[in-house]
Amino acid sequence: MALRHAVLAALLDEELSGYQVTKAFAAGVANFWHALPQQVYAELAKLEKEGLVAGREVVQEGRPNKRLFRVTGEGLGELESFASAAAKPAFLREDLLVQVQAADHLDADVLIERLTERYAFAEAKAALFEEQLRRMRGGLDEAEFLLRGASRVGPYLTCRRGRDFERANRDWCRDVMEVLRARRVQVREGD
């Protein structure tokens, strides 16, 4: 039941529409949680009914009207009690890990295709995160920003975790490919 808290956390620093929240949670750039648009809209409706967020209609010209949401005092309380309870650690749950687990029984070429794809994805996502971090830092170097920066450090720290996660995925893909290629050569020499 952490989606509700993720949505609340996303709304802490600025008033956003459901659409903007879904963009923050978009598959490619989600830095601290992931959710589909349908989930976000449903969760916002629930949160509003419970008084944890408040929405206001904004009439627009040239594009559809929208509803902007902000976190209420009760909403912040909900987040506080969420942070007071022990967080459940997450597990790695990647299709690719299952495939590599079976590596010794599968065709190496097929696996290398999968690893190449994942490598590219991880590289691209890490670059996106890196770009976001650069923008958040502004002109400051990281230590300076984290210690004395005026802006919020929470989003920066979660984004950094996202970047490092994808870097680790990238490096792992690279290493696994190296091993598979080396062993394939090994097998040929053994013939």
Add this chain to the structure above:
Amino acid sequence: MALRHAVLAALLDEELSGYQVTKAFAAGVANFWHALPQQVYAELAKLEKEGLVAGREVVQEGRPNKRLFRVTGEGLGELESFASAAAKPAFLREDLLVQVQAADHLDADVLIERLTERYAFAEAKAALFEEQLRRMRGGLDEAEFLLRGASRVGPYLTCRRGRDFERANRDWCRDVMEVLRARRVQVREGD
């Protein structure tokens, strides 16, 4: 729908009972997937009905009888076609990330408690993985084992990913705590 493939992958190298598979998937040490006992038993039943695994009754003395499962030719085919399709990349989905995202609006002490807990958990899990890796390597150093080792490298490579994931979690917790503490001091100086 990757649980079925995770179960198949777990059975590739040895015949196992449902209970042994659940142990392989146990929360603390799951190196490439995570599943609860109920899921494993249900999945094994389905896989057997579909002919992807074959079970045989083993009568035991002094403890309950058990059923050992092995992957059939069809089961291996299923895994092959699974590996042929593009794997969906996973997302980080950690309660703690949500909590840190909201760090600037929450009590630092409470967050540091959460981070300390997660740090200890990550450290312990990384150590477990490291121990497993050491056992798999036997006497060989890693490069030697991966290149010329006779045993299966798939499980080793996924376990290494698990270890590095938890190390990254640990280091991130450490860094975040450092930032929160430094900024707390900063705030006091600003008074």
Add this chain to the structure above:
DNA sequence: GGGGACATGTAACGGGTTACATGATTTT
């Protein structure tokens, strides 16, 4: 005698994913 391993499930619930739906406006 109690707790932990061994061994295998059923049932209910809730959250996440997939598919579908609508409609205006801006960009290519």
Add this chain to the structure above:
DNA sequence: AAAATCATGTAACCCGTTACATGTCCCC
């Protein structure tokens, strides 16, 4: 003219989690 962006949902399904259930044997 087609595709992408803005903007918001409904409905069905599957999977994962939580809670509950049962019984033996071994070790402290």
